[in-house]
Amino acid sequence: MAPPRLVIRTTREADWREVRALRLEMLRDTPLAFLETLEHAETVEEAVWRQRARRGETAGQTSVVAIEDGRWVGHMGGYIPDAATGPMLVGVYVAPDRRGDAAGVTRALLDEVERWAAGHGSTLRLEVHEDNPRARRFYEKLGFVLTGRTSTYPLDPGGLELEMIKRLDDAPRR
Template sequence: MSRSTLLIRTTREEDWQAVRALRLEMLRDTPLAYAETLEHALQVEEPAWRLRARRGETAGQTSVVAIEGARWVGHMGGYLPDAATGPVLVAVYVAPDRRGDQAGVARALLDEVERWARQFGSTLRLEVHEENPRARRFYEKLGFTLTGRSRRYELEPGGLELEMIKPLA
């Protein structure tokens, strides 16, 4: 797949079914990476999925997807908890068969989230679970570094969420 065949765009309310399907895929693939369980997501009803899909149209947050043909192959979100914290990267996912530098999906998604984040600050933050070394290496390759701050992961199996930060050019 070439990057030119990849559509990167924000989500809209009418995308709610695709947003749901992708979120369930994300939770099945890497349950430790998201602050939600698959069991919870399966119980979420349509109005809440519509709300989630509207994040791409809402001030102070974004929801960006990568689409190849009719298939959604990736997602990254961002939100602004407060002005002091600045923008935070969340809900990062790329389908297993679209991972890696050659595919370009992650880089394309991050480019779009960074474009959004520059409106709100000079850095982009994220949290990664200490037991997710693949994700940590991926973020380091994209320019994120550990800050030394962490917090408890609220779901089973527990552990720590490690904060990483990247300066925005």
């Protein structure tokens, strides 16, 4: 049996159906990790999904997906909230059966987002919910460290988002 073929690429408007399906999968798997509820995402109109899919084609933001033998198995996004903050990693998801170092999906996605982010700053930031220790360990393994800054998680059940940062000195370059 041939090994699965992994493609990492940015999204485009024509991908809106796949972007929607993956987002719903993300929200079902780890609802606490995203600032949107499944109930809300299920009501979003096509025009909004098309706009979300275009993030991969829009300056100042990126949307990167992992596709393995035609199946969408992961996503990472990035945007620049403001000049002082610099690039922010968002929308991180890898399908449960494709997680871990052996699969290579996570590192491939992060490499691509880091390439993009390195063009916009020297660090990459993210926020992780305080009640998501698995994600926090994952980010630490990839070189992110806690900054000590927090923000309020806006959805129920509430809690805090913990800011983490990674220096991009050694980020892969295009």
